Amino acid sequence: MGGGGFDDNMGEVVFDDNEDKWYWQNDFGVDFSVKTGRREMMENTNAIMPGRLFFWNNWVIKKVNVFVWRACLNRIPTMDALQCRGVEVGSTLCPNCGMTVESADHLLVKCMVARTIWWQICRWAKIPCPTIFESVGGLLDHANASVGEKNRKTVINLIFQTMLWRIWLARND
Numbered sequence: 606m607g608g609g610g611f612d613d614n615m616g617e618v619v620f621d622d623n624e625d626k627w628y629w630q631n632d633f634g635v636d637f638s639v640k641t642g643r644r645e646m647m648e649n650t651n652a653i654m655p656g657r658l659f660f661w662n663n664w665v666i667k668k669v670n671v672f673v674w675r676a677c678l679n680r681i682p683t684m685d686a687l688q689c690r691g692v693e694v695g696s697t698l699c700p701n702c703g704m705t706v707e708s709a710d711h712l713l714v715k716c717m718v719a720r721t722i723w724w725q726i727c728r729w730a731k732i733p734c735p736t737i738f739e740s741v742g743g744l745l746d747h748a749n750a751s752v753g754e755k756n757r758k759t760v761i762n763l764i765f766q767t768m769l770w771r772i773w774l775a776r777n778d
């Protein structure tokens with residue numbers, strides 16, 4: 606759970622007879638509103654946990670920054686979060702592996718499907734592969750700590766944020 610303000614931030618999920626789609630309370634029908642997301646972020650500060658700040662990356666499109674920041678806080682509408690909110694979701698299992706309850710950390714980092722992607726990305730980006738996959742924030746910290754030079758850090762962060770977003774889009778297809 607994201608703690609205080611969780612209900613306010615989760616938005617509403619609307620079901621109808623047509624294609625399933627996620628709606629957010631703060632911008633109906635459009636996936637993320639950057640303006641409201643950014644404002645929300647400023648109100649909440651960008652601390653994703655004590656001692657850890659979110660790397661707001663200006664080379665990454667804003668809605669992806671907002672998405673990844675929310676994912677670090679488990680504030681994206683994964684099955685566990687929806688169930689916490691009392692939304693009827695049927696199965697709460699990860700749609701990719703069917704083995705574990707779907708959380709942001711599981712879907713985006715811990716799931717075998719996600720790990721396979723991160724192994725490939727790390728090899729391609731020539732950075733060490735994480736030995737432990739525990740959380741979205743931990744993965745980003747690993748990427749950040751693996752590179753010294755500032756511009757390269759920004760590029761690696763861009764690759765990781767974009768891939769987190771792609772995994773989420775693929776999950777919703």
Ligand SMILES: [Zn+2]
Pocket residue numbers: 699700701702703704705711712716717718
């Ligand atoms: Zn899974």
